[in-house]
Amino acid sequence: MSGQEVEGAARGRRVGLTRSRVLDAALEIIDRDGLAALSMRRLGAALGVEAMTIYHYVPNKDALLDGVLEEVFRQSYSRRLRSGSWQEQLRSYAHPLVDQLREHPGIVPLMVQRPALTSQTLGMMEQGLEVLHAAGFPLPRALQMIHALIGLAIGHVVAGGADDSEDRLGHLAQEDLSTFPLVGRAVQDAGGSHLPEPFETALDAMIRGFEADLSTSA
Amino acid sequence: MSGQEVEGAARGRRVGLTRSRVLDAALEIIDRDGLAALSMRRLGAALGVEAMTIYHYVPNKDALLDGVLEEVFRQSYSRRLRSGSWQEQLRSYAHPLVDQLREHPGIVPLMVQRPALTSQTLGMMEQGLEVLHAAGFPLPRALQMIHALIGLAIGHVVAGGADDSEDRLGHLAQEDLSTFPLVGRAVQDAGGSHLPEPFETALDAMIRGFEADLSTSA
DNA sequence: TTGACCACTCATACGGCGTAAGTTTACGGT
DNA sequence: ACCGTAAACTTACGCCGTATGAGTGGTCAA
Numbered sequence: 001m002s003g004q005e006v007e008g009a010a011r012g013r014r015v016g017l018t019r020s021r022v023l024d025a026a027l028e029i030i031d032r033d034g035l036a037a038l039s040m041r042r043l044g045a046a047l048g049v050e051a052m053t054i055y056h057y058v059p060n061k062d063a064l065l066d067g068v069l070e071e072v073f074r075q076s077y078s079r080r081l082r083s084g085s086w087q088e089q090l091r092s093y094a095h096p097l098v099d100q101l102r103e104h105p106g107i108v109p110l111m112v113q114r115p116a117l118t119s120q121t122l123g124m125m126e127q128g129l130e131v132l133h134a135a136g137f138p139l140p141r142a143l144q145m146i147h148a149l150i151g152l153a154i155g156h157v158v159a160g161g162a163d164d165s166e167d168r169l170g171h172l173a174q175e176d177l178s179t180f181p182l183v184g185r186a187v188q189d190a191g192g193s194h195l196p197e198p199f200e201t202a203l204d205a206m207i208r209g210f211e212a213d214l215s216t217s218a
Numbered sequence: 219m220s221g222q223e224v225e226g227a228a229r230g231r232r233v234g235l236t237r238s239r240v241l242d243a244a245l246e247i248i249d250r251d252g253l254a255a256l257s258m259r260r261l262g263a264a265l266g267v268e269a270m271t272i273y274h275y276v277p278n279k280d281a282l283l284d285g286v287l288e289e290v291f292r293q294s295y296s297r298r299l300r301s302g303s304w305q306e307q308l309r310s311y312a313h314p315l316v317d318q319l320r321e322h323p324g325i326v327p328l329m330v331q332r333p334a335l336t337s338q339t340l341g342m343m344e345q346g347l348e349v350l351h352a353a354g355f356p357l358p359r360a361l362q363m364i365h366a367l368i369g370l371a372i373g374h375v376v377a378g379g380a381d382d383s384e385d386r387l388g389h390l391a392q393e394d395l396s397t398f399p400l401v402g403r404a405v406q407d408a409g410g411s412h413l414p415e416p417f418e419t420a421l422d423a424m425i426r427g428f429e430a431d432l433s434t435s436a
Numbered sequence: 437t438t439g440a441c442c443a444c445t446c447a448t449a450c451g452g453c454g455t456a457a458g459t460t461t462a463c464g465g466t
Numbered sequence: 467a468c469c470g471t472a473a474a475c476t477t478a479c480g481c482c483g484t485a486t487g488a489g490t491g492g493t494c495a496a
Contacts, residue, residue, distance in 0.1 A: 014462075014473065035331075039453060052455075053474055061454065112330045112376050113253075122398045129400035139404035141419070147373055148420040154376070155369010158330050180340045182347035186357035201359075202366040205427025212426045213419070229446050229489050257482060270484075271445050279483065 015049055019057040022047065023071045026064060030106035062114070069110050070120040072100050077124045086135035087207050093128055094149050098199050101157040108157055136214060145210060152206060156199045233267055237275040240265065241289045244282060248324040280332070287328050288338040290318050295342045304353035305425050311346055312367050316417050319375040326375055354432060363428060370424060374417045 025046050029038045040061060044051040058064045076096035081089050101108060125146055132142035177184035243264050247256045258279060262269040276282045294314035299307050319326060343364055350360035395402035 013475095017473080040455080041453075049473095050475055051453095052476085055455075056473060109327055109331045112372070113327045119397070122401055125401050126398040129404060133400060138407070139400060140407045143401075143404040144420055145423075148370055148423070149373075151370045151373010151376065152366055153369070154330075154373055155365055155367075155371075158369065158372070179337070180344040182351060182357060183340055183343050183361075186347060186361040189356070189358045201431070202362055205363075205366070205431055206424050207427065208430045209423030209425065209427035213423055229444095229491090231446095232444065232491080235444085258484080259482075268446055269482095270447085273484075274444065 015047070015053075017047060017049065017053065017057060019067070020071075022054060022057045023064070023067045026068050027071065027104065027107075030068065031104055035106045035109050065110055066114055066118055069107060069114065070118050072104055072107055073097075073120055073124060076100055077120070077127060081127065081131065086131055087211070089131045090128075090149070090207060090210075091203060093131060094153060094199075094203055097124075097150065098153040098156060101153055105157055108154060111154060137210075141213075148206065149203075152202060153199070156202065233265070233271075235265060235267065235271065235275060237285070238289075240272055240275045241282070241285045244286050245289065245322065245325075248286065249322055253324045253327050283328055284332055284336055287325060287332065288336050290322055290325055291315075291338055291342060294318055295338070295345060299345065299349065304349055305429070307349045308346075308367070308425060308428075309421060311349060312371060312417075312421055315342075315368065316371040316374060319371055323375055326372060329372065355428075359431075366424065367421075370420060371417070374420065 022043070026038055026043055029043060029046060040051040040054055043064075044054055047054070054064070058067060073096075076099075081092055083089070084092075125143070128146040128149070129139065129142050132145055133139055137145065240261070244256055244261055247261060247264060258269040258272055261282075262272055265272070272282070276285060291314075294317075299310055301307070302310075343361070346364040346367070347357065347360050350363055351357055355363065
């Protein structure tokens with residue numbers, strides 16, 4: 001009882017870290033305080049560990065970020081898509097994507113910043129290509145469509161899908177409403193009517209466009 | 219000739235800086251070496267000035283980044299859209315956006331990271347809303363469409379529009395082609411056939427979708 | 437002409453960042 | 467009981483953004 005181990009941080013004390021636990025903690029920080037708040041030292045602190053310890057589970061911070069990204073989409077795109085028309089399949093393909101982005105808006109910058117051609121993202125693309133190729137789209141066209149779909153999801157989260165977007169837009173309403181009247185009214189009306197599902201309608205529009213495209217070339 | 223002023227950096231020496239010149243230099247660094255390479259010290263060096271000098275033209279780095287973003291879209295969205303059907307107007311609305319993004323891919327992360335509800339971006343939105351509102355779309359719906367359009371542009375630049383995307387995808391082709399055959403073939407075929415204009419077709423698909431939407435509700 | 441003001445620039449310093457290098461501890465297998 | 471090694475820590479370096487304050491030179495009033 002000499003009180004020597006009171007201060008944590010015993011040098012060789014095992015803490016039971018795991019790559020997965022590290023990634024989860026990182027995602028938690030990103031979700032709570034944003035991507036900029038994620039530093040190796042803060043992550044270490046959250047795990048009860050010094051920063052350098054993390055480097056035993058991840059080669060560097062970029063790899064950590066890639067790992068977080070991969071983790072986020074792992075569950076969504078490991079299982080098979082349910083069957084149905086290609087339109088339905090495409091919808092069920094896009095939904096987990098936008099759901100995850102809405103749940104973790106902080107990772108959107110990651111998707112944009114990192115090349116992110118990990119096996120996970122490639123797997124996502126492959127899965128989408130299967131659906132569209134089977135539906136009769138030429139592969140390069142199908143690839144464009146996947147890009148468009150991902151872009152649509154990102155755009156929706158960035159520009160309007162994040163839950164605080166109404167707040168942000170509504171916040172500055174006072175002064176700029178007069179300069180940009182339509183924007184103001186659009187926000188106001190949207191808040192009132194509460195559209196059924198914004199992403200849904202945009203997705204449907206795009207799918208209808210694809211339909212026309214398919215019937216033209218087929 | 220005592221050789222006292224040999225080392226640059228005379229203390230009160232005017233250099234002829236301007237907020238605009240600062241923003242231009244910042245954009246140049248972003249274009250050449252990427253967003254991560256832009257630091258106040260590097261920017262200062264590029265301008266022949268110490269880092270702190272920049273703070274006389276910009277309150278902090280975030281404001282600098284917002285300024286760059288604003289600069290990029292200033293020219294594109296200061297003039298009126300040319301007249302025509304709303305479809306044509308929408309196309310002419312989207313083009314400068316995607317053109318600028320393709321020319322300055324480094325600013326895409328900025329669009330995603332910063333709230334970017336500057337008067338510039340609001341002006342962009344207002345302009346788009348005018349077109350769609352005049353075409354008969356309800357304002358909240360029109361706002362969604364603008365979001366979708368912006369998202370589409372971003373997605374295209376991020377996922378496939380940047381000129382090096384073929385390189386990036388083609389690079390890892392060797393090993394992963396067998397694991398993700400469709401992705402490989404899609405890239406290969408796309409490289410061969412050189413589609414006329416990838417963004418064009420995606421944009422058209424979305425517009426067709428919007429058309430169907432309009433005729434339904436009208 | 438002089439002198440005061442002020443716009444502009446620089447120097448210094450602080451805390452935080454990613455991470456390279458090396459050190460210490462304790463667990464698992466012999 | 468021993469030891470190799472995995473897991474943790476310590477220290478240090480060169481970056482970063484920026485707060486603070488001091489120096490400098492052009493402008494303009496007196």
